[in-house]
Amino acid sequence: MKLLNLWILLIGASLIVGVLLHLAGFPASFLLGPMLVAIVFSVKGANLYVPRPYLLCSQAIVGCLVAQSLDPSILRTIAGDWAAILLVVATTVCASTFAGWVIARTGLLPGTTAAWGCSPGAATGMVAMAEDFGADPRLVAFMQFLRVTLVVIVATLVSRMLFDVSAADHPSGVLNLFDSQFPDLLKTLFVAAGGAVAARLLKVPSGAVFIPLICAAFLQGMGLLTITLPPWLLISAFAIIGLWVGLRFTRETVLYAIRALPIMLIGTITLIVLCGFSALMLVWLIDTDPLTAFLATVPGGLDAIAIIAVDSNADISFVLALQTVRLFIVIVTGPLLAKMICKLL
Numbered sequence: 001m002k003l004l005n006l007w008i009l010l011i012g013a014s015l016i017v018g019v020l021l022h023l024a025g026f027p028a029s030f031l032l033g034p035m036l037v038a039i040v041f042s043v044k045g046a047n048l049y050v051p052r053p054y055l056l057c058s059q060a061i062v063g064c065l066v067a068q069s070l071d072p073s074i075l076r077t078i079a080g081d082w083a084a085i086l087l088v089v090a091t092t093v094c095a096s097t098f099a100g101w102v103i104a105r106t107g108l109l110p111g112t113t114a115a116w117g118c119s120p121g122a123a124t125g126m127v128a129m130a131e132d133f134g135a136d137p138r139l140v141a142f143m144q145f146l147r148v149t150l151v152v153i154v155a156t157l158v159s160r161m162l163f164d165v166s167a168a169d170h171p172s173g174v175l176n177l178f179d180s181q182f183p184d185l186l187k188t189l190f191v192a193a194g195g196a197v198a199a200r201l202l203k204v205p206s207g208a209v210f211i212p213l214i215c216a217a218f219l220q221g222m223g224l225l226t227i228t229l230p231p232w233l234l235i236s237a238f239a240i241i242g243l244w245v246g247l248r249f250t251r252e253t254v255l256y257a258i259r260a261l262p263i264m265l266i267g268t269i270t271l272i273v274l275c276g277f278s279a280l281m282l283v284w285l286i287d288t289d290p291l292t293a294f295l296a297t298v299p300g301g302l303d304a305i306a307i308i309a310v311d312s313n314a315d316i317s318f319v320l321a322l323q324t325v326r327l328f329i330v331i332v333t334g335p336l337l338a339k340m341i342c343k344l345l
Contacts, residue, residue, distance in 0.1 A: 006046050010051065013037045014239060031238040031286055031307050032156055032218035035149065038246025045251050050244040056199055058244075060192035061237035066209070066306050066320055067216035068227040084285040086090050088141060088278045089326045095274035096120040096299065096330075097337050099267040104158050106340055108260040109139060117143030117339035120275070120299030128232055135338070139260070147268045148245055151298055154272055155305065158294060159312045183227040191216050191225065209306065210324075239306055288318060296322040 018033030041048065100118035104111040112135040195212030202211075219225035279293040288296075292315040295305055309319045 006041070008050060010037065010041050010046070010048065010243070011239075013041075014243065018235075027216070029156075029240040030235045032152055034239040034242035035246040037050055038243045039249050042247045042249045043251055043254055044140075046247075050240060052200075054240050055244045056196040057188065058115075058206040058237040058240040060196040060199070060212040061233060062241070062306050063147075063176070063195060063209040063212035064188055064192050064216045064227050065229055065234065065237075065310055066271075066316055067213045067220060068234065070339050074328045075197065078164065081277060082284045084282065085111050085325060087285075088282050089329055090155060090283070092120055092275055092297060092299065092326060093277045093329060093333060093337070095271055095278070097341065099271045099274075100337075101341050102270075103260075103263050103267045106263050107228065108263055111342040113143075114267075114339050116140045117272065118271060119144075119337075120147075120326065133260065142249070143264055143268070147266060147271070149249075150265075150268055151272060151305070153310070157296055159291060159308065169208075181228050181230075184226045185230065187219075187225050188216070188228050191219065213320075241307070253329050271299055288315065292318055295319045 014034035014037045016033075017037050018030040021029035021033050041236075074094065096118045097115070100111075100115040103109055103113035103118065108236075109117070116135045117140045192212050195215055196208050198211050199207035216227055220227055239342040275297045276294065279290065279299040282288060283290055283296060291312060295309045295312070295314050296319045298305065305323060306316065306320060308314075309316045
């Protein structure tokens with residue numbers, strides 16, 4: 001009963017904060033609000049967690065949302081600007097390696113833990129891989145989700161304050177849900193659910209976003225599916241992802257890492273700033289808009305950045321393309337970079 005009351009209180013508080021942020025015009029308000037509330041609950045000792053199937057389904061919904069916004073012409077842009085994109089990705093990976101080396105040099109964290117904790121992408125994948133390579137998964141998880149949290153906050157503030165972006169009104173009304181949209185909604189849910197199951201079976205990093213995204217985009221391009229995502233479904237998916245991130249900040253993990261928190265914050269903020277310079281370089285090289293460049297280079301969680309990009313009316317295709325390229329490079333180079341940092345100490 002106590003657990004149920006905690007969930008009711010958490011969901012209620014998350015809804016209130018999410019609505020307040022939405023009214024204030026913040027993008028991704030229903031991701032940011034639940035995440036902040038969940039952090040407070042978790043640090044205060046609430047023993048709650050989001051079951052993984054709920055997370056995978058929510059990420060699959062985000063994948064379908066991204067597929068709905070994809071522009072096929074982005075492939076030509078990537079093909080034409082591949083050198084600039086690879087340069088920016090390499091700059092971000094080098095920045096994360098430098099941040100990991102600086103943290104490791106302080107002696108507060110082991111080299112492998114610092115390296116994996118600073119990897120710019122695929123937070124859950126980095127935690128799982130880190131444990132296999134001898135890093136402390138608790139500290140890696142703390143660093144990764146601290147980074148994701150700061151990135152979400154910074155990205156929403158940048159979108160709102162610098163670019164004057166307000167929360168987008170998603171189409172698809174609730175009242176006409178049960179007429180002509182209902183068959184397409186069922187098809188969309190089927191694609192999302194199938195993608196979530198496939199991601200769980202295949203264990204592909206960020207597969208719960210990528211697999212439904214690819215399937216939904218293909219079916220939509222073939223004219224076999226009109227992706228339909230009513231507001232209540234999107235809000236639920238955003239909130240679950242926000243709760244999942246926030247509830248990872250357990251009191252035990254925070255207390256364990258409290259001694260190294262200042263250097264973690266410095267390293268994470270430095271990484272975000274360095275990625276900001278990468279965004280400026282991207283604007284200069286290929287003349288994309290600053291908000292799209294910032295969201296494409298910021299070291300966030302793919303699902304969270306996708307939500308902010310869609311809600312901010314940025315070029316989601318380009319953001320996703322660059323984030324995806326970086327994700328694969330990070331996964332491939334992660335073990336090598338961790339070993340290199342250890343050798344340099």
